[in-house]
Amino acid sequence: MTDPISSSLLPVTLLTGFLGSGKTTLINYLLKHNHDEKVIIIENEFGPINIDSSLLNVNTEIKIVEMTNGCICCTVQGELTEALHKLHAKRSVGELQFDRLIIETTGLADPAPIIQTFFIDDLIRETIQLDAVITLVDAQHILKQLNEHRVALSQIGFADRIILTKTDCINDEQKAEVINRIHKINHKAAIFETEKGQIPKSHWLDIHAFELSDELTINKGFFVINPTQIFEAGFKSLPRQKQTTSWDDNICSYLFEAGELDLKKIGSFMESLVEQYGNDMLRYKGVLAIKGNDQRLIVQGVHKVVGFDYGSPWQNLSERISKLVIISRKLPFDELNQAFLKTISDQ
Numbered sequence: 001m002t003d004p005i006s007s008s009l010l011p012v013t014l015l016t017g018f019l020g021s022g023k024t025t026l027i028n029y030l031l032k033h034n035h036d037e038k039v040i041i042i043e044n045e046f047g048p049i050n051i052d053s054s055l056l057n058v059n060t061e062i063k064i065v066e067m068t069n070g071c072i073c074c075t076v077q078g079e080l081t082e083a084l085h086k087l088h089a090k091r092s093v094g095e096l097q098f099d100r101l102i103i104e105t106t107g108l109a110d111p112a113p114i115i116q117t118f119f120i121d122d123l124i125r126e127t128i129q130l131d132a133v134i135t136l137v138d139a140q141h142i143l144k145q146l147n148e149h150r151v152a153l154s155q156i157g158f159a160d161r162i163i164l165t166k167t168d169c170i171n172d173e174q175k176a177e178v179i180n181r182i183h184k185i186n187h188k189a190a191i192f193e194t195e196k197g198q199i200p201k202s203h204w205l206d207i208h209a210f211e212l213s214d215e216l217t218i219n220k221g222f223f224v225i226n227p228t229q230i231f232e233a234g235f236k237s238l239p240r241q242k243q244t245t246s247w248d249d250n251i252c253s254y255l256f257e258a259g260e261l262d263l264k265k266i267g268s269f270m271e272s273l274v275e276q277y278g279n280d281m282l283r284y285k286g287v288l289a290i291k292g293n294d295q296r297l298i299v300q301g302v303h304k305v306v307g308f309d310y311g312s313p314w315q316n317l318s319e320r321i322s323k324l325v326i327i328s329r330k331l332p333f334d335e336l337n338q339a340f341l342k343t344i345s346d347q
C-alpha cells in the first residue's frame, strides 16, 4: 500500500472539473494501474440514472457509491455526509476494506459545500482527511467555459492541483493562453498535463493539501500587500502579462506579507476579514511569525471555516516573515491594505 496520509485517517481526494473535462478517464486510468490499494469512488450525476458508473472500468476491488439524487453540492449536508458515515461504519467493523476514497463531482458542481462537509461534521473530521482538491481542465474548451460558466471559474479557484487534459487537441500557443489564464485565477495550484488520463498517481494523490503544514508555495503574479518591503505604499499589484482579450475573471490570488505579528492583532484582523469577506474567499493559507513564539503559526481556511495550528519552529530570525495567500473573488484592496497596515503598525 502506498503511503496514505495516516494509518487512521482515511484519505479523500475531491476530483472536480467542468463537464467532459476527463474526470472519468483519469479515474479509469488510475483503477487500471493502481493494484496495490482498494479505492472507493463516490460519484454523482444529475438525474435518476448514473451514467458515469457504467463508464468506469470497475473490478471487484473497487466499490462505487452512487449519488443520483441531484447534485452533490445541493444535497451535500445530507447525502454525502450520510454516505461517508455509512462507509466509515462498514470500514470500522471490517465489513468493507478500502484504503482511500475519491469523490468525483458532477461537472456542474461548485466544490465549496463539498469541501466544507469535511470540516463541519464531527465524525467525518475525526475519521477522514480531505487530501486535496484536484481540478481537471479541458484545455480545448476551458476559455469558452470560463466565459460562460461561473462554476468553471470556481472549480479552478479551489484547486490544489490542476490537471490539464486534451492538450493533444490544441497547439502550443493555445496551451500557453490557457495556462496564463489559469495562473491568473489560481497562482498557487501546480498545473500538470495529461493525455487521456495518463498521469502517475503521485501527481494527484496524497498531496496533503489540507494538512496544516509549514509549506507555502508562492509564485509571482499575486497582488501583494507587503509592508516589510514596501513601507510607503504597503500594497502593490504585480505587473500582469499583456491580455489579448477583454475578459476579467473575478477570482484571483492575493498575498499579504509582513514581519512578526502580534497574535491578538492578527487574530482580530483575520476574524474580521473572514467575517466580512469569507463568502468570497475560496481558499487561503498562511504561515505566520508570531512575536514571542518560536513556532510557525499555520492558518488555513475555506470560506468561513478556518483552522489554526502551530507548526515547526523558525530556524533563524531572518526567516521570520509572515505570509498569507488568499484565492478569492475580488477583495477591496485599499480597505484591506489600510486595515492590515494598521494591524502591524500599532504593534
Ligand SMILES: Nc1nc2c(ncn2[C@@H]2O[C@H](COP(=O)(O)OP(=O)(O)OP(=O)(O)O)[C@@H](O)[C@H]2O)c(=O)[nH]1
Residues within 6 Å of the ligand: 017, 018, 019, 020, 021, 022, 023, 024, 025, 026, 052, 106, 107, 165, 166, 167, 168, 169, 194, 195, 196, 197
Ligand atoms: N483527445 C482527448 N480526449 C480526452 C482526453 N481526456 C478525456 N477525453 C475524452 O473526453 C470525453 C469526456 O471525458 P470524461 O472522462 O467522460 O469526462 P468527465 O469529466 O468524466 O465528464 P462528465 O462526467 O460529463 O463531467 C471522453 O470522450 C474522453 O475519451 C484527452 O486528454 N484527450
